[in-house]
Amino acid sequence: MKTISGLNYTxxxxxxxxxxxxxxxxxIFENYYFIVDDPLFFEEAFFKYTDTLFNIRIITYNxxxxxxxxxxxxxxxxxxxxxxxxxxxxxxxxTNNYIFNTNNKMELIPEIINILELFYLEELDNPDxxxxxxxSKQKITTIIDIYKQFKLATxxxxxxxxxxxxFNHFNDSLKNNHYCFITEKIFTKHRYKLINQLAxxxxxxxxxxxSDDNRDLNKPFINYYDKDNDIIKDDDLYLKHLxxxxxxLQAPKFNDQSPLYKIAQTTPKAEIESVILNIYQDIVDNQTxxxxxxxxxxxxxxxxxxxNTLEQFNIPHNLSKSLIFKEMNACLSFLKYKINxxxxxxxxxxxxxxLKKFNDLNxxxxxxxxxxxxxxxxxxxxxxxxxxxxxxxxxVKIMLEFIDQEMxxxxxxxxxxxxxxxxxxxxxxxxxxxxxxIKKTKPELKEDKKPCNDHLYLLxxxxxxxxxxxxxxxxxxxxxxxxxxxxxxxxxxxLDQDLKSLKLPDLSYQIGSNQNNILKALNSNNNYLVISxxxxxxDGQPLLKSSLYNQLNNMFDIKNIDISxxxxxxxxxxxxxxxxxxxxxxxxxxxxxxxxIQSRNQPGSxxxxxxxxxxxxxxxxxxxxxxxKYYNQYGLKLYPFKKPSFxxxxxxxxxxxxxxxxxxxxxxxxxxxxxxxxxxxxxxxEYIDNNELNDRLNDYNNIYIIKTxxxxxxxxxxxxxxxxxxxxxxxxxxxxxxxxxxxxxxxxGIVDRVxxxxxxxxIIDYKSSNKDLNISLAIQGFNIQMLLYLDTLxxxxxxxxxxxxxxxxxxxxxxxxxxxxxxESSENFFKQYRMNGxxxxxxxxxxxxxxxxxxxxxxxxxxxxxxxxxxxILSSFALKRLIDYVxxxxxxxxxxxxxxxxxxxxxGSDDPAIFTKVNPCTYCNYRAICNFDVFYNxxxxxxxxxxxxxxxxxxxxxx
Ligand code: SF4
Numbered sequence: 021m022k023t024i025s026g027l028n029y030t031x032x033x034x035x036x037x038x039x040x041x042x043x044x045x046x047x048i049f050e051n052y053y054f055i056v057d058d059p060l061f062f063e064e065a066f067f068k069y070t071d072t073l074f075n076i077r078i079i080t081y082n083x084x085x086x087x088x089x090x091x092x093x094x095x096x097x098x099x100x101x102x103x104x105x106x107x108x109x110x111x112x113x114x115t116n117n118y119i120f121n122t123n124n125k126m127e128l129i130p131e132i133i134n135i136l137e138l139f140y141l142e143e144l145d146n147p148d149x150x151x152x153x154x155x156s157k158q159k160i161t162t163i164i165d166i167y168k169q170f171k172l173a174t175x176x177x178x179x180x181x182x183x184x185x186x187f188n189h190f191n192d193s194l195k196n197n198h199y200c201f202i203t204e205k206i207f208t209k210h211r212y213k214l215i216n217q218l219a220x221x222x223x224x225x226x227x228x229x230x231s232d233d234n235r236d237l238n239k240p241f242i243n244y245y246d247k248d249n250d251i252i253k254d255d256d257l258y259l260k261h262l263x264x265x266x267x268x269l270q271a272p273k274f275n276d277q278s279p280l281y282k283i284a285q286t287t288p289k290a291e292i293e294s295v296i297l298n299i300y301q302d303i304v305d306n307q308t309x310x311x312x313x314x315x316x317x318x319x320x321x322x323x324x325x326x327x328n329t330l331e332q333f334n335i336p337h338n339l340s341k342s343l344i345f346k347e348m349n350a351c352l353s354f355l356k357y358k359i360n361x362x363x364x365x366x367x368x369x370x371x372x373x374x375l376k377k378f379n380d381l382n383x384x385x386x387x388x389x390x391x392x393x394x395x396x397x398x399x400x401x402x403x404x405x406x407x408x409x410x411x412x413x414x415x416v417k418i419m420l421e422f423i424d425q426e427m428x429x430x431x432x433x434x435x436x437x438x439x440x441x442x443x444x445x446x447x448x449x450x451x452x453x454x455x456x457x458i459k460k461t462k463p464e465l466k467e468d469k470k471p472c473n474d475h476l477y478l479l480x481x482x483x484x485x486x487x488x489x490x491x492x493x494x495x496x497x498x499x500x501x502x503x504x505x506x507x508x509x510x511x512x513x514x515l516d517q518d519l520k521s522l523k524l525p526d527l528s529y530q531i532g533s534n535q536n537n538i539l540k541a542l543n544s545n546n547n548y549l550v551i552s553x554x555x556x557x558x559d560g561q562p563l564l565k566s567s568l569y570n571q572l573n574n575m576f577d578i579k580n581i582d583i584s585x586x587x588x589x590x591x592x593x594x595x596x597x598x599x600x601x602x603x604x605x606x607x608x609x610x611x612x613x614x615x616x617i618q619s620r621n622q623p624g625s626x627x628x629x630x631x632x633x634x635x636x637x638x639x640x641x642x643x644x645x646x647x648x649k650y651y652n653q654y655g656l657k658l659y660p661f662k663k664p665s666f667x668x669x670x671x672x673x674x675x676x677x678x679x680x681x682x683x684x685x686x687x688x689x690x691x692x693x694x695x696x697x698x699x700x701x702x703x704x705x706e707y708i709d710n711n712e713l714n715d716r717l718n719d720y721n722n723i724y725i726i727k728t729x730x731x732x733x734x735x736x737x738x739x740x741x742x743x744x745x746x747x748x749x750x751x752x753x754x755x756x757x758x759x760x761x762x763x764x765x766x767x768x769g770i771v772d773r774v775x776x777x778x779x780x781x782x783i784i785d786y787k788s789s790n791k792d793l794n795i796s797l798a799i800q801g802f803n804i805q806m807l808l809y810l811d812t813l814x815x816x817x818x819x820x821x822x823x824x825x826x827x828x829x830x831x832x833x834x835x836x837x838x839x840x841x842x843x844e845s846s847e848n849f850f851k852q853y854r855m856n857g858x859x860x861x862x863x864x865x866x867x868x869x870x871x872x873x874x875x876x877x878x879x880x881x882x883x884x885x886x887x888x889x890x891x892x893i894l895s896s897f898a899l900k901r902l903i904d905y906v907x908x909x910x911x912x913x914x915x916x917x918x919x920x921x922x923x924x925x926x927x928g929s930d931d932p933a934i935f936t937k938v939n940p941c942t943y944c945n946y947r948a949i950c951n952f953d954v955f956y957n958x959x960x961x962x963x964x965x966x967x968x969x970x971x972x973x974x975x976x977x978x979x
Contacts, residue, residue, distance in 0.1 A: 021219035023226045025245065026252035027263035029540040030487025032227055033065070035252070036200055037488070041070045043198070050196045054078045057203050058483055065488040081205045085182045092189050097179045102461060104178070105133055107412075107447055112169045118162045126456035131513050136167050138524055140181055141208035147522050156518050163513075183214050190221045198223040204533070207244055229536055235267050237539060239532030240525075258546050261575065266542065267535045271574035278576035279545065282569070283552035283583060288498065291554045292325040293592060294583045295495050296333055298550070299476065302493065310336060314477040314486035316541050318498035318506070326478055326497075336472035343465040347423075347432045348439075350374040352462075354422060355455040358406055363397045370400075375426050382665035383721030390728070394831075401426070412445040415454045432465065439463055481537045487544030494545040496538075499553045501564040505534050538568065550581065620956040623648070626655075626920030633765040637805030640910050643917055644801035644927070645940035651922035652946040660945045665721040671729060672788060675829050676772060678703040678733055679740075679786055680754050683773075686740045687751065693738065700733045728831075732788075736829045739853040743877050748866040749775035749782055749822070760812045765914055771809045777866045780822030781814045782859065791826045792856035794937065796967040799905045801913060802927075802938060806857065808910075811903045821899045823859030823867065825878065850876045861893045894971070901971040924950045928959025938962050 024032055044052045052075060056062045059078040066073055079087070089095075100108070109129050113120050120128050138144075149160050174180060199215075199222055206215050206226070218224055230241040231251075238245070254260040261274045283298065285291035299313045317323045323339070330337050350372035357365035370378045370387060377400065378384060391397040404422050409415045419440050427433055439462070449457075479485060481504065486494045498504050508530045510516045519526040542549065551569055556562050572578065596603060602610050643650040652658045666674075681703045685691055704726065708714055716722050744751070753774040760767040773784040785791070785806055793803050806824040814821050838844060855878055859867050868877040875881065880891035894902070927938040936942075939959070941952060 021216065021224045021226060023228060023244075023246065024252060025228045025230055025232075025241075026254075027229060027231050027539060028252055028254050028259055028543055029229050029484060030544050031254075032229075032252050033202060033488050036202070036225070036227065037062075037066055038069055040076060040198075040200060041066070044075050047196075048075055050075065050198060052076045052198045053084065053200065055081055055084050055199060055201045055203055055206075057081075057205070058485065061483070061485040061489060062202075065485070068490060081201075081203055081211075084199075085186070088186055088189075089182060091193070092186070094185050094189070097177055097185060099182055100174065100178050100180060103443065103445075105180075106130070106457065106461070107445055108170060108173055109133060109136075109166065110453070111447060112166055112173065116165070116169070118166065119158065120162065120166075123452070124456075126453045126460065128513065130460055132163065132166065135163055135514060136170060137181070139164075139167050141210045142524055143209045144522060144524070149521065152518065152521055156515070156521075159513070160518060160522065183210055186214060187217065190217050192221065194218070194222045196222075198225075200225045200227070202227045204240055207240055209243075212244060229540060231263065233268075235535075236528050236532035237267050237535040239529045240536060256546055258576075259543060262542060263539065265575055266539055266568075266571065271571050273574070274576050278578065279547050279549050280572060280576050280578045281548070281550045281581050282578045283550055283581045284565075285552070285554050285583065287556055287558050288322060288554045289325055289329075289558060291497060291552050292322070292329050293595075294581070295497060295550070295552055296326075296329050296335065297583075297592065298581055299493070299495070300333060300335070308492065310474045310476040311489070312492040313495070314479055314489065314491040314493075314544075315495040315497060316479050316481055316484075316486075318481060318504045322498050323478070323480070330476065330478075336475040337478050338471075338475050339478045340469040341467040343467055345432065345462065345465045346372060347374050347427060347430070347436050348458075348462050350427065351419065351423070351436065352455070352459060354401065354404075355419075355451065355458065357401075358404070359452050359455060363391065363395075366397060366399060366401075367391060374428055376428050377426070377720065379428065380719065380721050382663065383719070383724060386665070386721055386724055406451050409451070409454075410448055412443055412447055412449050412454065412457075415449060415451070416440050416443045435463065435465075479541075481534070481541055484537060484540035484544055486541070491545065493548040493550070494541070495550045495552060496541055497552045499551045499566045499569050501566050504566055505531065505538055505568060508534075551578065617956070621951060621953045622924055622957070623651075623922055626651075626922055628920075634768055635765050635914070636767070636769050637808055640913055641802065641804065642940070643913055644909075645938070646924070646926035646944070647916070647922045648924040648950050649926070649940055649944055649946055650917075652949060655922070658946070658949075664716065664719050666716070666725045668788065671725060672786075674704060674707050674726075674729055675733065675736075675788065676755070676786060677707045679736070679772075679829075681706075682737055683751055683754055685737055686744045688741065689745070691738060691741045696734055696737060697730070700730050700737070704730060704733075732829050732831045735831050735853075736786075736827075739850060740827070742850055743853075743855075743868075746868055746870045746877060747775075747777075748869055749777040749780075749863075752776045756813070758809050758812050760808075762911070762914070764918070767808065767812070769805065769809060771806075771813065774813065775822075776819070777822065777863065779820050780860065780863050780866065781810065781817065781819040782822035782825065782863070782867070783810050783813065784825050784827055784855070785857075786829055787826050788829050790828050790830075790856065793824065793826075793858060795858075795902060795971065796965065797934075797938065797962065798902060799909070799967050799970060800962050801906070801909045802962075804906045804910070807903055807906050811907075820862075821860055821896060821903075822863045823857065823878075825855040825857035825859070827855050828853070847876060854879055856892070858892045858894045858899070860899060861889060861895050864889045864893060895973070897973050898971040905970065924952060924957050925960045926952070927962055929962050929964055931964045934962065934964055 024036070026032060040052050040054065044050070054062055054066075054076065056078060057080065059080060062078045063073070066076065066078065106129050109132055110125065112118075113125055113129075120132065145164075147160070147164070149157050152160065171180070179185060199218065201215065201224070206212055215224060215226070226244075228241045228245060230238040230245055232247065254263055257276065258274065258278055261272075265271060283291060283294050285294050295315060299315075302308060302313075303310070315326060317326055324341075327337070327339060327341055350369055353365055353369035353372060356362075357369055367388065369375070371384055373379055373384075378387075387397065401422070404418055406415065406418060409418065420437065423433060423437060423440070427436075443457075477486060477489060477491060496504065501507075508527050510527060514522070514524070516527045551572065553565055553569060554563050593603060593606075597613075602613070604610075639650065639654055642653060678700060682699060685696075685699075708717070708726075717726065751773060754772060756771045756774050758767070758769040758771055771783050772786045775782045775784065783806060791803070793806065798804055798807060806826075810821055810824045813819075854876060857878075859878055859880070864875075864878075864880055865871055868875040868880075870876070871880075871882065873882055875891075878892060880889050880893055882888075883890050926941050926944075929935040929938055941947065944950075
């Protein structure tokens with residue numbers, strides 16, 4: 021057996037490739053095998069020197085083993101599948117009551133299997149564990165016992181690994197074969213022995229990437245290195261210096277120029293953008309090809325950044341993206357919900373969009389809203405019951421039923437079904453063990469990508485092939501501390517001390533292996549090699565430059581790549597402008613930006629009157645909230661596209677229609693609750709028929725909305741009836757039109773319900789939300805509608821102001837403090853429906869004549885010691901004064917409106933609680949048009965003070 025050592029990985033492989041091609045051409049009846057980890061890259065490397073691989077095969081180690089088994093027709097034993105191995109270990113742990121027999125044993129099993137594989141490969145049957153601490157001793161004794169039992173339990177027609185089957189089988193039939201191993205998979209005791217046996221018959225060459233010193237990077241080869249090996253020396257002085265000192269304690273300066281460059285950027289994203297721009301510019305300047313470049317990435321985050329940025333630049337590369345297996349995730353959410361019964365998991369499942377009945381976004385939104393606001397979420401999957409399941413087969417049967425009945429059929433679902441069908445076993449399982457089994461064994465989905473002839477190479481640090489692929493420029497990304505080189509943690513089942521005493525690959529072995537790979541990447545180019553790193557993570561946490569970079573910086577002159585012009589590139593110009601700079605060639609854009617800054621993103625005033633002189637309360641309230649919103653909504657009449665699901669105003673119309681039709685019921689002494697649902701049903705259907713809305717009931721979302729509306733209405737009618745029974749007021753009108761003349765405009769509107777008691781008039785607004793009147797805000801023009809309605813109606817009929825109330829028609833959920841055996845009093849239920857708004861202090865007992873200490877109808881209470889009512893109560897004077905303030909305010913609004921002011925000036929407040937009440941932006945449809953700019957636009961701040969003192973007697977008149 022011939023072994024080739026030395027640290028110049030690329031040079032060694034290239035020599036081997038060239039020699040192999042020469043030999044293979046001379047000996048055409050002999051077979052030459054290259055055993056590598058990534059055959060495709062090696063094939064490309066071979067084709068740089070030859071047009072055909074006639075008697076050369078490039079295969080993986082596993083393919084070699086399979087080929088040898090076929091060659092010797094060894095078919096009597098099959099390797100245990102992953103599932104079979106897991107099931108065997110699970111059974112062994114459970115039947116022996118080992119320390120691993122805990123609730124999370126399934127989580128540990130994959131790691132235990134890896135340890136058993138290590139024991140197998142390192143031939144560790146009876147290790148000496150006497151020197152270990154007691155806890156480690158117990159742990160390792162258990163693992164050894166599991167290993168022994170596992171070997172005993174392996175069925176005769178199965179084997180753990182294939183190597184054992186091949187020992188002592190090699191014979192002269194392989195004598196014309198040549199094997200060249202460029203893989204570190206063979207550096208284990210067991211495999212190395214096998215390769216040695218093969219070498220006694222065939223010509224075997226092994227490649228090691230090591231040197232004759234005691235740096236950690238030599239650790240992976242230490243047991244296999246022989247000083248008599250052929251060592252390929254470095255002729256190149258730069259490589260010689262690099263390979264002698266990197267990862268050592270010394271860093272002498274190399275006196276010549278080095279091929280090293282650096283890119284230092286703010287974040288990993290910016291780092292990757294700069295790397296790709298550098299390549300892009302180089303291709304344009306030097307007319308090179310994509311395959312002249314290779315980028316090394318350290319982890320998944322960098323890989324995704326690279327893939328996404330390259331896609332943005334339209335640059336082809338060699339990687340396929342991993343896809344999210346949404347169908348599998350839905351199954352996992354289903355199982356998680358069945359285990360924990362947490363509604364959040366159920367919501368995740370419904371929200372997966374993989375279910376036939378829950379695929380409508382509006383419907384899902386409604387379900388989510390109902391859950392978030394009322395904690396109500398029905399379980400549509402209660403028929404799938406895992407409680408009776410005992411064996412793995414039982415669980416799989418229910419899963420397959422669930423997939424078949426509930427999930428939208430697509431290609432991925434077929435993969436999912438095939439995956440579950442492989443789970444055949446009568447072994448007993450708990451539901452959580454089944455869940456972890458799925459989580460641990462779920463397959464990965466990859467993007468189906470067409471290969472492109474010329475593409476850039478994205479390689480991880482274990483795939484150091486840029487040298488053999490002849491890439492002219494190489495980029496090493498993520499060279500930050502703990503990333504490159506990687507930080508290894510001592511956290512597995514076997515700790516570092518355990519590994520050391522068992523003479524298994526320990527932490528320093530892993531560190532060495534990682535360093536060895538990085539050195540291979542550094543060796544892959546001695547003309548142009550860029551090291552890049554970021555100074556902070558995306559969330560602003562500082563990142564340190566890698567100690568590797570610091571050492572290289574001491575050893576070599578590293579030239580800086582200028583990234584300041586990167587943002588002039590078309591695809592990143594946005595970033596240039598975000599940094600406050602401008603591209604002088606973009607004159608039109610620059611002029612627009614200057615104008616924008618000058619006007620502070622504000623439109624000019626209108627010069628032509630755009631509005632009719634009929635104004636409603638909603639128009640005035642909209643203008644008060646933001647003039648620009650008013651301009652879009654009522655001036656330009658821009659409306660969003662109608663959505664298929666019922667909108668709030670449409671739901672409101674249905675509710676108002678039914679309440680108008682059923683208003684007689686409110687005054688009845690007794691209400692027949694049995695017939696009420698039918699009455700509601702009749703009127704809801706009548707409204708839908710009259711307005712030709714039946715087609716919209718094909719939508720799940722709308723069916724759900726109508727169902728909820730009917731439930732809400734049932735409660736509403738019962739409560740409205742109760743409230744009227746306890747009141748001296750009587751209904752005198754509903755859906756009443758309001759008209760009023762102001763000096764410059766006409767005011768119009770419709771009031772939902774008008775009640776009267778003697779000379780007092782009270783109005784009620786039916787709302788599907790918890791709307792209320794805030795006096796300080798009403799003085800500033802918010803929620804003024806009901807005040808204007810009440811004033812208009814009362815003055816017209818020469819009656820007194822009785823009150824203005826809001827009735828919330830949404831169903832309430834009782835938070836009860838009672839025990840389950842105690843009966844809830846209906847009073848507690850009615851209390852939930854107390855109305856918002858204000859009443860005149862003179863009519864408190866007329867509104868609620870059952871009033872004792874607290875009213876169940878309005879927000880008022882009797883205070884005995886002061887002998888008065890407190891709460892949402894105003895005197896006649898205060899009500900009148902409030903209306904005067906509102907009238908004064910709307911005149912000011914009209915003045916501003918008639919002068920064409922359409923400023924982007926939404927109301928706001930520096931008090932967050934008030935901000936949410938007054939700011940109209942959150943649900944505004946015109947956000948994308950106004951482009952409210954936090955740097956230029958400002959909120960018109962409301963007065964946060966309590967202004968109620970203004971309407972008290974003794975204060976100056978409002979006018
Ligand atoms: S988003 Fe805000 S600022 Fe823009 S139009 Fe709407 S309310 Fe006005």
